[in-house]
Amino acid sequence: MTDSSPENAPAPDLVDGLMQLSFVVQAILGRLAGEHGLSVTQLRMLAVLDDREIGMRQLAGILELEKSSVTGLVDRAERRGLVRRNAVPGNRRAVHVTDTEDGRAVVRLVREAIRAEIGQLAGTLSDSRQDSFRRSMAALIRHYVAEHDIPL
Amino acid sequence: MTDSSPENAPAPDLVDGLMQLSFVVQAILGRLAGEHGLSVTQLRMLAVLDDREIGMRQLAGILELEKSSVTGLVDRAERRGLVRRNAVPGNRRAVHVTDTEDGRAVVRLVREAIRAEIGQLAGTLSDSRQDSFRRSMAALIRHYVAEHDIPL
């Protein structure tokens, strides 16, 4: 529809580009995570948990999920030994989630795979373009996070 | 981990930026689609169907899903009157999927909402940055589509 030329690249506008790019990245993440037995959400959770210890509520906030969804998410990850629920000293109803050594190991592998594949894709851009691109992304992310008060 | 300064922006690298950005965009798509009773996948399917008529197999190829997943996807969308299965004249086993007037209408609404929200986000970038950003995205998408022979 927005395509005036029949066979060369459709040249999507900025909004379409962002949507398509997000699908591309998600497809890559899904495939690579899947190759290591993880779902995208689990990968994301483990990435969030990376070297910090947070409660279910905060985890839900960061992942933009309901608490109950996080319960299931952590249940399954815990069953696979990727994550642990720890009691919180001064608070008997709170729970702190941490990643296990196994969890960290898997994430490390997937991260490397992602870094290799997405890095290769991004490597097709010139260095100056990469830098400009990176800055623009950072700006967009910052705006979104600020406006939706995601507790990163 | 890659964060050396405690309170100012973490300044993610290109790969992390792409991942985070994809989550941001997906979150926006999910919310806006949801507000109109659609899932992200359904929105995507309807967007693909926009003014064209394709078989289940091709649809699966474009969405990067298994055929059986698409069967269910189309089933549910058809039940809601968003989509129709049409017989193909010269081929009695093939099916062509098309969007209905309702489907097109919903997609139009969601598209406008997305355009407004993502457009506003992107509007925080200067015009020249936007253009550079758009080009970089197009290049990445083109590379991905080419390397994974997605039949767009």
Added chain:
DNA sequence: AGGTATTGTTCGTGTTACTAACTAAAATAG
């Protein structure tokens, strides 16, 4: 015609995510 490839569906399974209702503990009010 007979075998093979292709198109799409069905069935069973597991994950993900939601809401509503619930328990238990903590915080606050009176």
Added chain:
DNA sequence: CTATTTTAGTTAGTAACACGAACAATACCT
């Protein structure tokens, strides 16, 4: 110091989504 309210997390029930394996039906090929 009890009584209420808020908060943290879980449970239960539902539905979408996605997969693989097995299947039916049709088309294609030689």
